[in-house]
Amino acid sequence: MTIDVEQVKRAHPIADVIAAQGVALRRTGRRFMGRCPFHEDDRPSLVVYTDTQSFHCFGCGASGDVIDFVRRSHDLNFREAIDHLGGLPRLSSPPHRTVATRERPRPLSLDDRLILTAACELYHEALLRTPRALAYLEARGVPRWLARRARLGFSDGSELAPYLKRRRLSLRRAGELGLLYGDGREAMRGRIVIPDLRSGYCAWMTGRAFQGDIRAKYLGLALPRPLLGYEGVRGRRRIFVTEGPFDWLTLTGWGLPACALLGTQPGRGVERLLDRAHSVVLVLDTDDAGRAAAAALTESLGDRTLVLRLPGDAKDVSELGARPGGREAFFRALAAAEARVGSVEREEARHVAPSR
Numbered sequence: 430m431t432i433d434v435e436q437v438k439r440a441h442p443i444a445d446v447i448a449a450q451g452v453a454l455r456r457t458g459r460r461f462m463g464r465c466p467f468h469e470d471d472r473p474s475l476v477v478y479t480d481t482q483s484f485h486c487f488g489c490g491a492s493g494d495v496i497d498f499v500r501r502s503h504d505l506n507f508r509e510a511i512d513h514l515g516g517l518p519r520l521s522s523p524p525h526r527t528v529a530t531r532e533r534p535r536p537l538s539l540d541d542r543l544i545l546t547a548a549c550e551l552y553h554e555a556l557l558r559t560p561r562a563l564a565y566l567e568a569r570g571v572p573r574w575l576a577r578r579a580r581l582g583f584s585d586g587s588e589l590a591p592y593l594k595r596r597r598l599s600l601r602r603a604g605e606l607g608l609l610y611g612d613g614r615e616a617m618r619g620r621i622v623i624p625d626l627r628s629g630y631c632a633w634m635t636g637r638a639f640q641g642d643i644r645a646k647y648l649g650l651a652l653p654r655p656l657l658g659y660e661g662v663r664g665r666r667r668i669f670v671t672e673g674p675f676d677w678l679t680l681t682g683w684g685l686p687a688c689a690l691l692g693t694q695p696g697r698g699v700e701r702l703l704d705r706a707h708s709v710v711l712v713l714d715t716d717d718a719g720r721a722a723a724a725a726l727t728e729s730l731g732d733r734t735l736v737l738r739l740p741g742d743a744k745d746v747s748e749l750g751a752r753p754g755g756r757e758a759f760f761r762a763l764a765a766a767e768a769r770v771g772s773v774e775r776e777e778a779r780h781v782a783p784s785r
């Protein structure tokens with residue numbers, strides 16, 4: 430069978446494919462900018478050109494078309510990348526509309542939830558018997574109890590298809606969800622898996638590559654990104670919001686009610702969820718993208734928002750937490766920020782009171 434490459438590219442606008450993989454893209458004119466998944470990118474170095482349907486990273490030099498992006502992200506050959514794209518839902522809306530905004534999520538079917546939960550449990554068991562994965566978590570300051578509670582996992586890449594088959598769950602659907610490639614290989618292979626749990630089910634997951642892995646740092650499923658961990662904090666008076674999954678794990682490990690944006694661009698519906706909390710503490714990264722996201726969220730959420738500036742030169746709270754004394758430094762900074770807000774509120778009350 431001959432492949433119409435141009436048709437594949439037309440059916441899969443590059444910005445959508447990149448955004449679906451968890452890269453937050455911000456539009457600037459006819460381009461999108463985002464943090465490059467192929468290197469440790471502190472600034473948005475990745476440019477996505479809609480007119481030529483191509484990408485280029487000014488940090489590491491990675492470049493190409495949508496097929497190159499998929500090949501590189503998933504470590505696939507050309508044919509496998511075409512198959513991978515063919516397994517994704519086709520995007521039929523015109524390019525100027527199919528941007529990085531997340532579409533309204535279609536509710537997961539019961540079968541979807543069973544497949545995702547089966548994968549999550551399989552990966553969790555694998556994590557607990559994989560020294561390399563446990564050592565990685567330990568190095569990043571994630572204690573074993575938290576790994577169990579959050580059902581963190583690891584994919585060794587060989588077990589999912591046979592396991593789903595034994596459970597009589599659909600491999601085809603597992604492929605559509607982004608768990609399996611056409612040849613049965615696992616998308617999450619060799620990655621630490623962080624699931625989003627809802628009502629005892631796994632509803633989404635992302636995989637973190639180990640240090641030194643040439644693939645994309647994070648790989649999410651072919652589903653809209655959730656506010657990671659939101660179920661655990663729903664109804665709480667005060668919610669802490671982080672960027673990345675490991676920042677979320679750090680705060681959760683410290684007993685704080687936290688959830689993660691999974692990037693710097695809150696998806697549709699995320700602000701509505703945060704709006705329900707009485708107060709929101711933003712613990713975002715200390716780079717430009719993190720600061721811009723904090724400013725934007727503060728503007729939309731208003732007075733209830735407290736932006737916590739991390740002490741020292743840590744780029745995020747996960748890095749801070751892994752340092753000696755990091756946890757204490759965090760809580761000191763939090764107390765100081767709260768005291769500042771408290772004194773401003775008292776001051777405002779004094780000015781307002783006489784006129785009433």
Ligand SMILES: [Zn+2]
Nearest residue numbers: 465468486489
């Ligand atoms: Zn790069």
